Amino acid sequence: MDGTTFVRKEILAAQSPPTSEIGIGGWARENLFGSVFNSVMTVLSATAVVLFLAESLPWILQSSWTANSLSECRERISDRYGEGVHGACWSVIRERYLQMLFGFYPSELYWRPILTFVLLLGALSPVLFPSIPRILLVFSAVYPFVGYWLLWGGSIWGPFSIVAGFAIGIFAGQHVKYRIAMIAVLILSVYLCFRISGYLQTAAPVGIEPIESAQMGGFLLSVTIGTTGIVLSLPIGILLALGRTSDLLIVKAICVGFIEFIRGVPLITLLFVASTLLNLFMPPGTNFDLILRVVIMVTLFASAYMAEVIRGGLAALPRGQYEAADALGLDYWKSIRLVILPQALKISIPGIVSTFIGLFKDTTLVSIIGLLDPLGLSTSIRADSDWNGIVWELYGFVALMFFIFCFAMSRYSMYLERKLEISNH
Amino acid sequence: MNPTAEVDALGNASIPKPGEVAIVIKDMNKWFGAFHALRDINLTVYSGERIVICGPSGSGKSTLIRCVNRLEVHQKGTIIVDGTELTSDLKNIDKIRSEVGMCFQHFNLFPHLTTLENCMLAPIWVRKVPRKEARETAMHFLEKVKIPEQALKYPGQLSGGQQQRVAIARSLCMRPRIMLFDEPTSALDPEMIKEVLDTMIELAEEGMTMICVTHEMGFARKVANRVIFMDEGQIVEQNEPEEFFSNPKSDRTQLFLSQILGH
Numbered sequence: 177m178d179g180t181t182f183v184r185k186e187i188l189a190a191q192s193p194p195t196s197e198i199g200i201g202g203w204a205r206e207n208l209f210g211s212v213f214n215s216v217m218t219v220l221s222a223t224a225v226v227l228f229l230a231e232s233l234p235w236i237l238q239s240s241w242t243a244n245s246l247s248e249c250r251e252r253i254s255d256r257y258g259e260g261v262h263g264a265c266w267s268v269i270r271e272r273y274l275q276m277l278f279g280f281y282p283s284e285l286y287w288r289p290i291l292t293f294v295l296l297l298g299a300l301s302p303v304l305f306p307s308i309p310r311i312l313l314v315f316s317a318v319y320p321f322v323g324y325w326l327l328w329g330g331s332i333w334g335p336f337s338i339v340a341g342f343a344i345g346i347f348a349g350q351h352v353k354y355r356i357a358m359i360a361v362l363i364l365s366v367y368l369c370f371r372i373s374g375y376l377q378t379a380a381p382v383g384i385e386p387i388e389s390a391q392m393g394g395f396l397l398s399v400t401i402g403t404t405g406i407v408l409s410l411p412i413g414i415l416l417a418l419g420r421t422s423d424l425l426i427v428k429a430i431c432v433g434f435i436e437f438i439r440g441v442p443l444i445t446l447l448f449v450a451s452t453l454l455n456l457f458m459p460p461g462t463n464f465d466l467i468l469r470v471v472i473m474v475t476l477f478a479s480a481y482m483a484e485v486i487r488g489g490l491a492a493l494p495r496g497q498y499e500a501a502d503a504l505g506l507d508y509w510k511s512i513r514l515v516i517l518p519q520a521l522k523i524s525i526p527g528i529v530s531t532f533i534g535l536f537k538d539t540t541l542v543s544i545i546g547l548l549d550p551l552g553l554s555t556s557i558r559a560d561s562d563w564n565g566i567v568w569e570l571y572g573f574v575a576l577m578f579f580i581f582c583f584a585m586s587r588y589s590m591y592l593e594r595k596l597e598i599s600n601h
Numbered sequence: 602m603n604p605t606a607e608v609d610a611l612g613n614a615s616i617p618k619p620g621e622v623a624i625v626i627k628d629m630n631k632w633f634g635a636f637h638a639l640r641d642i643n644l645t646v647y648s649g650e651r652i653v654i655c656g657p658s659g660s661g662k663s664t665l666i667r668c669v670n671r672l673e674v675h676q677k678g679t680i681i682v683d684g685t686e687l688t689s690d691l692k693n694i695d696k697i698r699s700e701v702g703m704c705f706q707h708f709n710l711f712p713h714l715t716t717l718e719n720c721m722l723a724p725i726w727v728r729k730v731p732r733k734e735a736r737e738t739a740m741h742f743l744e745k746v747k748i749p750e751q752a753l754k755y756p757g758q759l760s761g762g763q764q765q766r767v768a769i770a771r772s773l774c775m776r777p778r779i780m781l782f783d784e785p786t787s788a789l790d791p792e793m794i795k796e797v798l799d800t801m802i803e804l805a806e807e808g809m810t811m812i813c814v815t816h817e818m819g820f821a822r823k824v825a826n827r828v829i830f831m832d833e834g835q836i837v838e839q840n841e842p843e844e845f846f847s848n849p850k851s852d853r854t855q856l857f858l859s860q861i862l863g864h
């Protein structure tokens with residue numbers, strides 16, 4: 177064989193990779209001690225983790241679950257683990273966790289928020305996971321009314337009539353030719369059914385015990401505000417983003433104005449407007465539920481951010497996608513729905529989920545206007561003379577609960593990205 | 602719908618008889634801001650005709666064919682496609698767009714849909730064809746462009762030539778009466794150009810009305826009825842391919858041809 181011509185005589189068989197590439201040893205060498213810098217970082221991080229655990233684990237474990245006040249708890253810990261040992265007083269969580277979860281919801285009715293939450297998971301699952309039968313989406317559509325009725329109670333006829341109104345409206349709307357007429361039919365039927373509901377209640381009173389908004393609190397409140405805000409802010413954000421990128425001058429101006437105004441104002445300001453100012457503009461005597469007002473404000477706030485996140489996704493699409501959709505004769509809404517949004521939303525998933533997580537955590541701000549969310553409750557628990565001075569345990573619990581929800585959202589977004597990755601080249 | 606159009610076995614209107622007028626462009630002008638991109642364009646295309654447009658970069662070739670399905674809006678003059686004048690009336694525009702297929706330089710397939718779904722989308726949502734029928738049509742045309750085995754793949758998993766053939770199939774699924782091609786092969790490697798051109802030649806042989814922006818002169822010689830040379834937003838020369846290539850009249854055409862054929 178000389179240097180320039182070469183012909184292979186036999187084909188090489190496949191071999192397994194060298195051992196340094198496989199097994200735990202190979203993995204560690206590759207990922208933890210690949211270079212001097214890498215090794216130093218590994219050692220430093222490991223030290224930090226060990227130090228942190230050495231401080232926090234004793235505090236977490238050398239604790240009391242049974243004491244009835246902070247001072248009693250401290251005594252027990254020093255009795256059991258010796259003088260000067262600092263341990264956690266988890267007993268406050270044991271004593272108050274129901275309150276942290278449900279606020280002042282009547283305890284004999286706890287099944288209602290629990291059922292609402294379980295049904296929420298059921299309603300979300302067909303939306304989140306395409307492998308779940310599509311027919312369940314019908315339940316997802318009805319769920320807001322079921323959930324509302326379960327939480328706030330009262331006559332069943334109100335929510336029922338609205339659902340019936342929608343159903344009749346959608347059914348009747350299919351026989352109408354123009355979209356405007358379709359919407360008109362829908363609104364009319366919902367309105368009529370809602371008017372009828374009052375008579376139905378007098379004729380056949382069916383209902384469960386009504387609950388005041390003031391009785392709701394804790395994570396029940398956070399999850400209610402958070403979920404409603406999340407579910408509503410996505411479609412509103414999409415519409416705002418489309419409006420902002422549209423050719424229609426007036427629509428565009430309104431969307432830009434709205435987004436910039438809402439983004440330029442702190443959420444707390446909006447919440448104060450919701451809690452105090454809004455009542456001034458209402459006709460006297462109207463009782464506009466505070467939670468509802470807060471939900472509206474939180475939704476509007478998140479929608480503005482959502483709109484910008486989605487606009488980023490829209491802008492990332494090449495013009496060719498719009499042109500190809502146009503060239504095939506798809507009208508604006510069809511090309512948006514079938515071609516543009518599926519791609520733009522996919523690009524925006526990380527941003528969208530960040531906004532969701534931000535919104536969910538922002539629900540703690542409602543404690544400032546006097547709603548008893550987990551933080552508001554913590555403040556009131558700390559004001560109790562028994563638990564005066566307790567800090568880490570309560571806030572640690574709140575943090576853990578929020579972390580569970582937010583981490584779940586984050587994991588879901590990663591799952592979704594990976595799943596959609598398949599179609600991405 | 603054209604009254605003389607016949608109906609084929611699949612229930613769709615077939616290509617109108619040759620000799621009918623398919624597109625009339627009259628005194629058409631187009632500006633981008635202050636820039637006069639198309640100047641006094643006059644062009645009549647008959648059914649079954651294959652027209653190749655060439656010219657230097659920036660001469661307005663793309664703009665011209667994009668005006669035909671109103672991806673660009675002209676400001677002066679008239680464009681009549683298949684008897685319907687292009688005005689700002691959205692109904693007319695959507696009707697014309699569904700009758701006129703277009704293939705782009707960069708394919709513009711929808712990356713989130715499989716090849717098959719790409720082909721089924723518009724028939725289902727624009728033509729309201731039942732799913733099953735749309736699928737059959739899509740498979741029919743994917744076979745025609747010789748890639749039925751790629752039906753369930755995503756565009757990102759296909760080669761450029763395959764993608765362009767899918768794009769052609771996607772347009773054909775709408776049963777267009779006119780096809781526009783904007784440099785369909787210029788983003789492709791040489792070995793893929795042939796497969797796309799073969800597809801287009803086959804289409805031409807079936808009598809499809811085609812306007813094709815391309816610099817593939819072999820293709821132009823083989824299928825074009827007319828070659829149009831554009832420069833600075835104007836039609837500079839128009840002739841049968843033989844005459845056009847062997848005996849270009851205008852200096853600009855000669856210069857252009859010597860540049861693209863010369864090396």
Ligand SMILES: Nc1ncnc2c1ncn2[C@@H]1O[C@H](COP(=O)(O)OP(=O)(O)OP(=O)(O)O)[C@@H](O)[C@H]1O
Pocket residue numbers: 633636638656657658659660661662663664665
């Ligand atoms: N959206 C636009 N806005 C402003 N000017 C434009 C726009 N599109 C095209 N032009 C200009 O119009 C002229 C014609 O463009 P066009 O794309 O039609 O050229 P072309 O002949 O297709 O060139 P190429 O061979 O490079 O594709 C060019 O000078 C271009 O800069």
Ligand SMILES: [Mg+2]
Pocket residue numbers: 662663664783784
């Ligand atoms: Mg061009």
